[in-house]
Amino acid sequence: METARSAERQRTAAESRRRELLEAADRVVLRDGPQASMNAIAAEAGITKPILYRHFGDKGGLYRALAKRHTDALLIALRAALDAPADRRERVESTLDTYLAAIEARPQVYRFLMHPSDNADAAPSPEQGFDVGRHSAPLLRRLGEELGQVIAERVDLGPDSEQMARIWGHGIVGMMHAAGDWWLGDRPCSRERLVSSLADLLWGRLAEAGDRQGGPGF
Amino acid sequence: METARSAERQRTAAESRRRELLEAADRVVLRDGPQASMNAIAAEAGITKPILYRHFGDKGGLYRALAKRHTDALLIALRAALDAPADRRERVESTLDTYLAAIEARPQVYRFLMHPSDNADAAPSPEQGFDVGRHSAPLLRRLGEELGQVIAERVDLGPDSEQMARIWGHGIVGMMHAAGDWWLGDRPCSRERLVSSLADLLWGRLAEAGDRQGGPGF
DNA sequence: ACCAAGTGTTACTTGCGGTAACCACAGTCT
DNA sequence: AGACTGTGGTTACCGCAAGTAACACTTGGT
Structure with a gap:
């Protein structure tokens, strides 16, 4: 046989x-x-x-499979931007721009990826219903974790470096996401401008900037 | 009568x-x-x-009403933190901490607020289905807009200040949200540590930090 | 006494996720 | 050849939740 x-x-x-x-x-x-x-x-x-x-x-399974495809594709593009031979600022900008270009090109896909919808927790856990966290879209988590790892590998942040790198990874990804989502809706400026503004933010311009007239500034 | x-x-x-x-x-x-x-x-x-x-x-209406209540409450708390008489760094930290404390205290509420679920667009718009953006939870948008306004009012960012302030507002709120969401799930560190790490990120430590051994850093 | 309006109910329709039971055809074993 | 098994397919159904229609009960104004 x-x-x-x-x-x-x-x-x-x-x-x-x-x-x-x-x-x-x-x-x-x-x-x-x-x-x-x-x-x-x-x-x-x-x-x-x-x-x-x-x-x-079930539907969650299909959606997870679908999301994995797109997430993988996006991650590959982002890794390429992250690994380019250039200085840090340029690479940060290029990564931001890659992400924004992706969501700009296929907003529907992006929208789908960010949708938590059915989290499909295998645990029905009838006890105390409080399953707390785990709300975010898996894409955000994956990107954050990934970026955190890259930062931990390459940037020296002193003691507790690894933990801070993870925090920053998730924070930066969240910044990119929220700003991108807003920008995609209102289109208040060009992509380049958005990228450079966000990079400026990460580069500490908020700390450096002076107060406006009157009262202590933000 | x-x-x-x-x-x-x-x-x-x-x-x-x-x-x-x-x-x-x-x-x-x-x-x-x-x-x-x-x-x-x-x-x-x-x-x-x-x-x-x-x-x-409809359900969207109820949820919108419900969300408005909580969003208003949270906004009041955040505005208080934002208006405290202290220097900028302290106020940023206090705002971050207020937000994180809120989502820590009532994760279910927070989860509900962030859920896009039924966006309830009144426009069925059968034409070209491409309604694009508007995915994010209204809470994020509102917070971002609000913070952007505060920044624009109080920080001097040179020409095009207002636009950059809006970008930063949405970016910072997104950072806070994503980091908070992740932290709420894994609890990898204390709230204070998360707050100070995020503030460090906003204060430009990413730009200042040195590369790790070998190769150009991130 | 009577009308109007608001408050409430039961019972229905529609649509979706998910499943059970059944059909048909390949190739395999005897 | 003819029964046996498994795989890709279908129809028809269940349960459940959103949303609605039509009908009843109070209550204050004329």
Whole structure:
């Protein structure tokens, strides 16, 4: 019996099927936003709901798989910017710009990635319901953790360096995200200007700037 | 005829009823999280769904009303920290600490406020579905706008000061939010330490810090 | 006494996540 | 050949939550 070969063949077939489904889901999410229904996704893929559930378990599973694809892609781009041969300021600006360009190019995808929606905690935990934290989108967490690691590796922050680097990683990512989200809505200025303003902020201009006329400044 | 008086009386009665409903909704959201059902909220208030809908239109309306209460409360606390008579660094730290203390004290509320969930856009806009931005929780936007205004009022940033202040406002709020969210989950350090690390970040320590051994640093 | 308006209810519709049961066809074993 | 098994597919259903329609009860003004 050729069970091993045929099993292998079937497995790769299933994987490519999975890719097709993800691409269909991608199209629908891009069109309908993050609240796209499973029915719509199934229809786009030319099949029906139960197949989706066979492949991804539940909606959270599909969304997690989808998010992972995009998050990975974005992370690769960001790492490239972070690793460029240039001085620190230039690299910070280039990283900010890479992120902002990405969300500018595909706002729907970005919007989907940031949507906490169904956190899909496997723990129903009927005790005291207080599961507290874990609200943020996984993308933010991943980016923050990643950046924290990069900072810890490369910047010397004295004692407790590693912890501070993590804090900064999450903080900087949050800054980038919130500013980008706001900018994407109102478009109050060019991308370059936003990038340089944020870099200025990180470069301590808030501390250096003088007070305005009257009263002690912020 | 006493129509004017009675109308007035009824109106205030309706308002106090509304407050009661909001308090009940508050309890339920605190207990069940942001996905609390309208049925549950109605039950907690001792009434049934249609009344809720009469008062708030739809779920988004109720949630918006609820969010406004908490956002206002938090904003008042933050403004107090922002207006304290102290130097800039102290005030920044105190503002960060106020925010973090608030989310630490009532994580469920905080979680609810940050949940975009149903953005409740009144515009179905079937044309080109691309409504783009507007993903973030209203709380973040409001805080960012507010802080930007405060910065613009009090700090002298040279030409284009106002625009940069807005950018910084949203950026700083995002930093605070993301770092706080992460910290709330993992609790890797004390609140004081988080506050001072974030303030250090804003004070330009990233620019000043030296590279680690080998290679150009981040 | 009667009308109007506001407060409340039950019972329904619609739509979505998720699942059970069933169908059809490949290849395999005897 | 013919029964056996597993895999990709479907229809039809359940449960549940948002939102609504239509109907009842009080209450104050005329």
